[in-house]
Structure formats: structure tokens, C-alpha cells
Amino acid sequence: GYHAARFAVGEDQTLRQAAPLAFAGARLFAGLAPQTVFISMTVLWWTHFLGIFAFCFFIPHSSHLHLVFAPFNAYWHTLAPKGALPKVTGDGRQFRLDGVADFTWKQLFDAYSCVKCGRCNGQCPGQLSGEEIKPKALTARLRKHVDKNAAKLLSNELAATKAETRKAPDEKKTAGKGKTKNKLVGEVYEQDFIWNCTTCGACMEACPVATEHLPKMIALRRHLVLAEGRVSKELQRVFTGIAGQGNPWGQPQQASPGWVRELSVPDLEENPQAEYLYYPGCAALFTERAQQTAAAFGKILQAAGVNFAIPGKETRCCGHMPRRLGQEPLFEEAVKDNIAAWRKQGVKKIITTCAHCYNTLRNEYPQYGGAFTVIHHADFIAGLLRAGKLTVRKSFPRTVTLHDPCYLGRYNDLVTAPRAVLRAVPALELKEMPRRGERTFCCGAGGGRFWTKPRADNLITGRRLQEAQSTGAEVIATACPYCELVFAEELKSGDASLEVLDIAEIVAESI
Ligand code: SF4
Ligand code: SF4
Structure with a gap:
């Protein structure tokens, strides 16, 4: 005008x-x-x-505050690999998350950068399947909580409370002074909200202002587990198993699975000159279904003449699950023990058939000095096929859809190799799902839900299987034992009629 x-x-x-x-x-x-x-x-x-x-x-x-915060939030976004959770330092008391003052400045900055657009909710498998979780609420409620306590934060009262919380109980002189309005865990975030997350990362991928949801979610879990000791019986069993026997199944390490004996697979002590360590992951040692995948991959390695060995008895769980379940010290212990054992044995290259192990060995072990060349079996098989060291001759005349595990597709962009492997199999017809590759949909087992979520309450698995079924495929192929295990379990009683196979099983059948 x-x-x-x-x-x-x-x-x-x-x-x-x-x-x-x-x-x-x-x-x-x-x-x-x-x-x-x-x-x-x-x-x-x-x-x-x-x-x-x-x-x-x-x-x-207003939500327009993002105009000021968002560019800086994107600038300060972590440069660490997508699949690596930030390293936590300090003793147990620093795992507390009582209120605003316990969040890092970046976590609070995230909350004020949120546009409230809801894109994260629109991609969250829990939210889409009708479970009690909304990633948008993670930031929105935090901001509300900060606003409510702003006066105390500005007057430094919370910092004093924080210091007080760090003291042993008998040192506390001013209990209750400076308490924040609303308890963070329990009132701002319900326990179900915290445990329902699969850690799939879809929310972070979708966020236009680079909000980092997962570090906050895991920090809340650490608070529950380490500061408050609120651990369910199932979770306690997992932690005790890893602490005592080195695996979440709590099985004795010397139990050598059938496939190892049948294929006469040596361990590192028996074959110290092995070029590759095949780290099958706990599932392939202690569950029948995943053992079939490990056996198939063992056959492939032997057919291609690869010089490999499996870990010795001192090897433990890779640490992926305890870290995502809030048990950081258990994760650290496992990582340090494995690195020490493998260094002693001269391990340089590691192949694994588990997407979770792959992510942790590749992206989180370097935080503790474990710099190994880590290869996922999808990549390794694709390499063998490319190099002509492996030939697939027999037909596999079935329609197959591929489920990309989150820790392969979304976190590590490993989407081409599993497809190359399937396309190399004669007569196999690949039918893709709409949500695939980097934009895959979780199987429902991630983030430790394999252990914490009763099958009847896990709505995500059924939804993913329906998506697979609607492609018209007969087989759902994957490249992770946890996806395989939850799918197989759901298929026993669900509506979908599919067979679940690992890509290694399909290849082994065709050589
Ligand atoms: S990580 Fe996945 S399950 Fe967890 S809140 Fe984000 S989208 Fe939802
Ligand atoms: S996608 Fe990002 S900006 Fe949008 S609501 Fe979720 S956290 Fe906020």
C-alpha cells in the first residue's frame, strides 16, 4: 500500500x-x-x-520462534555418524534427568527450534500403528516444561538443585527446595512413551529443522534405569544375562551352536590367521531361527573360500541393546572388553549378519578406539558375487519383498547391496514396498523392544507385515536377525501368510 x-x-x-x-x-x-x-x-x-x-x-x-533458532539448530547438528549415540561421560549420578537443568543446551535448543509441523509424527512407526508415542510431543512438552520453570532457571535455583541432587542423600540439606513444576519422568513423559520408541530414527530423518529426538529419548531411559532403578523383570533378565554371561539370553558362552559344529567353523584361537572375524551376534548363537541364517552365511563363506573365524569365548554382546535400553555402563563394559580381546587376537576386519551389531561396531566402537573395518553380510555377499568368487546357479522362483532394517537402510544408507544380492538370484522376482531403503519402516523390534514389548502389544510388526503382504510377495527377505525373529513370531498367529528369510538363506539355497 x-x-x-x-x-x-x-x-x-x-x-x-x-x-x-x-x-x-x-x-x-x-x-x-x-x-x-x-x-x-x-x-x-x-x-x-x-x-x-x-x-x-x-x-x-509462538512456534515462529523457529525462525530464529532453526538455522542455528541445523548448524549445530551433530557431525557424528547417524547411527552413533553421543558418548556419555561421568559416574552414575550424571545419568539423572530430574529437570530442565539436566538437559544439555543443545537438547533445550532443539525444543525451541521445533516448528510443530508434525512431520516426525507422520513418520513414526509407533504413532502410525496406534501405539502411545509421539516424537513431536518429545520436543513440545520439553519446551512447555522449560517455559513453566523459566523463572527458576533464570534465578539459578535449578542449578543449585542440580548440584544438590548430585550429593549423596545424607549430604542433602535442602531437600525439596527449588523443585521444578511437573516431574519430568512420570508426569511430563509417561514411562510407556519412553519405552515405546524403537529408535528407528524416522523422526529425525523427517524433521526439517534437524531436531535430534533420540539422544533425549535415550537420556530419559538412562534416568529410569540408572538413576531411579525402574527396571522391569524382562529388562533385568537382559541386563543380568549380559553382565553375567555376556549375552542377553543369559546362556553360557561355551554352548556352541549346531551350525558351528556341522560346518566345523573355527574360532579365533583355532584359526589365528583368519582374515575376517565373523561376528554372528548373540541372536545367531542363542536362537534357532537366527542360527539358520548364520549357518547359511557360513556355507557361503566356505563356498567362496573365505578365510574366517568366529569369536572366542571371551567375546560378548556388542553392546547395542544395553545402550539403547539406557544401560550405558553395561554397553561401555562390553565395548571395552571386545576391543581388548580383538586387539589381542589381531582382528582387523569384522563381518556381521546383524544390522544392530553392524551399526554399533562401525559407528560407536570408534568412540572407544575400536577402529575395525566392519562389513555387513549383504555388502560382503554382493562383493563376492561382483568379484566372481561366488556363483548362484539354482533358481529361486518366488516373489520376494525386501524389508530394509533401520540400522542398515536409514542409519547406514546400505540399501543397494541387499538388492544387488537378491537380483543376482535366478528366477527371483523382487517386489518393493512403498516404504523402503533409507525411508524404511521399523519391524517393531528395535530399541530393545524385542525384549521389552510383549508380542500382543507390538502393533508395528503386524503393520509392516501387512505392507509386505500387499505387494503380493510370498517371501519377506531381510538382513537382520531381530527383524527375522519378530516377523517369524508374528507370522505364527497374525493375518499375513509370508515366509521370512534372510538374504543369506536365499543365496545359500541357490549356490
Ligand atoms: S525413533 Fe522412531 S519410534 Fe522413536 S520416536 Fe522417532 S520415529 Fe518414533
Ligand atoms: S518434525 Fe521437527 S519441527 Fe516438525 S514437529 Fe517434529 S520435531 Fe518439530
């Missing part, structure tokens, strides 16, 4: 082309006295100025 008035009094004529709408609007002032147009110009200028001025005050109280 202001510029239209200026055009009407003959000013700014050189800007006609740059402001065609304002130029057209100048006609509205035609026939008015020049004095009236000048007064209109002044009124319009001040209206514009005051509008912008008022908007600046409105910004901090």
Missing part, C-alpha cells in the same frame, strides 16, 4: 517492473488530492512498521 501511494504521487517510477503489484495498486489512489495520498503513505508506513515490531514481540511466544 505504501509503495502504491508512492507510485501514485509519481515517485519510484524506475521500480515499476520490480514492484508490479504496488504499481497496479497505485490506481486506487487515482483522483485523490496529493495531500490525502501523502497522509495515507505515512499511515501505511507506520502500520507496516508497527506490524513488524509487534511480530518481533510475538515470536518468542
Whole structure:
């Protein structure tokens, strides 16, 4: 309006082309006295100025705050690999998350960068399957919580409370002083909300302002497990198994599975010259279904003449599950023990058939100095086929759809190799699901839910199997034992009629 008035009094004529709408609007002032147009110009200028001025005050109280925060949030986004959770340092007391003052500045910054667009909810498998979880609420509730406690935060009262919390109980002199409004765990976030997350990472992938949901979710779990000791019986069994026997099944390490004996697979002590360590992961040592995958992969390695060995008895769980279940010290212990054992045995290259092990060995072991070359079996088989060291001759005349495990597809962008492997199998017809590759949909077992979520309450697995079924495929192929195990379990009683196979099993059948 202001510029239209200026055009009407003959000013700014050189800007006609740059402001065609304002130029057209100048006609509205035609026939008015020049004095009236000048007064209109002044009124319009001040209206514009005051509008912008008022908007600046409105910004901090609205979701438009992201206009200020989002560019910086994207700039300060972690540069660590997508699949690596940040390393936590310090003793057990630093795992507490009582209130605002216990979050890192970046976690609080995240909350104020959120546009409240809901894209994260739209990609969350839990939310889409009807479970009690909303990643958008993770940031929105945190912001609300901070706003409620802003006065205390500014007066440094919370920092004092935080220091007080760090003291042993008998040292506390001012219990209750400076308490935040709303307890963070229990009132702001319910326990179900915290445990329902599969850690699939779909929310972070979808967020336009680079919000990092997962570190906050895992911090809440650490608080529950380590600071409050709120651990279910199932979870306690898993932690005790890993702490005592080195695996979540709590089975004795010396139990050598049938496939190892049948194929006469040596361990590192028996074959110290092995070029590759095949780390099958706990599932392939202690569950029948995953042992079939390990046996198939063992056959492939032997057919291709690969010099490999499996770990010795001192090898433990890779640590992926305890870290995602909030048991950071158990994760660290496993990582350090494995690195020490493998260094002693001269291990340089590790192949694994588990997407979770792959992610942790590749992205999180370097945080503790474990720099190994880590290869997923999909990549390794694709390499053998490319190099002509492995030939698949027999037909596999079935329709197959491929489920990309989150820790392969989304976190590690490993999407081409499993497809190359399946396409190399004669007569196999690949039928893709709409959610695939980097944009895959979780199987429902991630984030330790394999252990914590009763099958009847796990709505994600059934939904994913329906997606697979709707492609018309007969087989759902995957490349992770946990996906395989939950699918197999769901298929026993669910509506879908599919067979679940690992890509290694399909290849082994065809050589
Ligand atoms: S990580 Fe996955 S399950 Fe967890 S909140 Fe994000 S999208 Fe949902
Ligand atoms: S996608 Fe990002 S910006 Fe949008 S609601 Fe979720 S956290 Fe907020």
C-alpha cells in the first residue's frame, strides 16, 4: 500500500517492473488530492512498521520462534555418524534427568527450534500403528516444561538443585527446595512413551529443522534405569544375562551352536590367521531361527573360500541393546572388553549378519578406539558375487519383498547391496514396498523392544507385515536377525501368510 501511494504521487517510477503489484495498486489512489495520498503513505508506513515490531514481540511466544533458532539448530547438528549415540561421560549420578537443568543446551535448543509441523509424527512407526508415542510431543512438552520453570532457571535455583541432587542423600540439606513444576519422568513423559520408541530414527530423518529426538529419548531411559532403578523383570533378565554371561539370553558362552559344529567353523584361537572375524551376534548363537541364517552365511563363506573365524569365548554382546535400553555402563563394559580381546587376537576386519551389531561396531566402537573395518553380510555377499568368487546357479522362483532394517537402510544408507544380492538370484522376482531403503519402516523390534514389548502389544510388526503382504510377495527377505525373529513370531498367529528369510538363506539355497 505504501509503495502504491508512492507510485501514485509519481515517485519510484524506475521500480515499476520490480514492484508490479504496488504499481497496479497505485490506481486506487487515482483522483485523490496529493495531500490525502501523502497522509495515507505515512499511515501505511507506520502500520507496516508497527506490524513488524509487534511480530518481533510475538515470536518468542509462538512456534515462529523457529525462525530464529532453526538455522542455528541445523548448524549445530551433530557431525557424528547417524547411527552413533553421543558418548556419555561421568559416574552414575550424571545419568539423572530430574529437570530442565539436566538437559544439555543443545537438547533445550532443539525444543525451541521445533516448528510443530508434525512431520516426525507422520513418520513414526509407533504413532502410525496406534501405539502411545509421539516424537513431536518429545520436543513440545520439553519446551512447555522449560517455559513453566523459566523463572527458576533464570534465578539459578535449578542449578543449585542440580548440584544438590548430585550429593549423596545424607549430604542433602535442602531437600525439596527449588523443585521444578511437573516431574519430568512420570508426569511430563509417561514411562510407556519412553519405552515405546524403537529408535528407528524416522523422526529425525523427517524433521526439517534437524531436531535430534533420540539422544533425549535415550537420556530419559538412562534416568529410569540408572538413576531411579525402574527396571522391569524382562529388562533385568537382559541386563543380568549380559553382565553375567555376556549375552542377553543369559546362556553360557561355551554352548556352541549346531551350525558351528556341522560346518566345523573355527574360532579365533583355532584359526589365528583368519582374515575376517565373523561376528554372528548373540541372536545367531542363542536362537534357532537366527542360527539358520548364520549357518547359511557360513556355507557361503566356505563356498567362496573365505578365510574366517568366529569369536572366542571371551567375546560378548556388542553392546547395542544395553545402550539403547539406557544401560550405558553395561554397553561401555562390553565395548571395552571386545576391543581388548580383538586387539589381542589381531582382528582387523569384522563381518556381521546383524544390522544392530553392524551399526554399533562401525559407528560407536570408534568412540572407544575400536577402529575395525566392519562389513555387513549383504555388502560382503554382493562383493563376492561382483568379484566372481561366488556363483548362484539354482533358481529361486518366488516373489520376494525386501524389508530394509533401520540400522542398515536409514542409519547406514546400505540399501543397494541387499538388492544387488537378491537380483543376482535366478528366477527371483523382487517386489518393493512403498516404504523402503533409507525411508524404511521399523519391524517393531528395535530399541530393545524385542525384549521389552510383549508380542500382543507390538502393533508395528503386524503393520509392516501387512505392507509386505500387499505387494503380493510370498517371501519377506531381510538382513537382520531381530527383524527375522519378530516377523517369524508374528507370522505364527497374525493375518499375513509370508515366509521370512534372510538374504543369506536365499543365496545359500541357490549356490
Ligand atoms: S525413533 Fe522412531 S519410534 Fe522413536 S520416536 Fe522417532 S520415529 Fe518414533
Ligand atoms: S518434525 Fe521437527 S519441527 Fe516438525 S514437529 Fe517434529 S520435531 Fe518439530
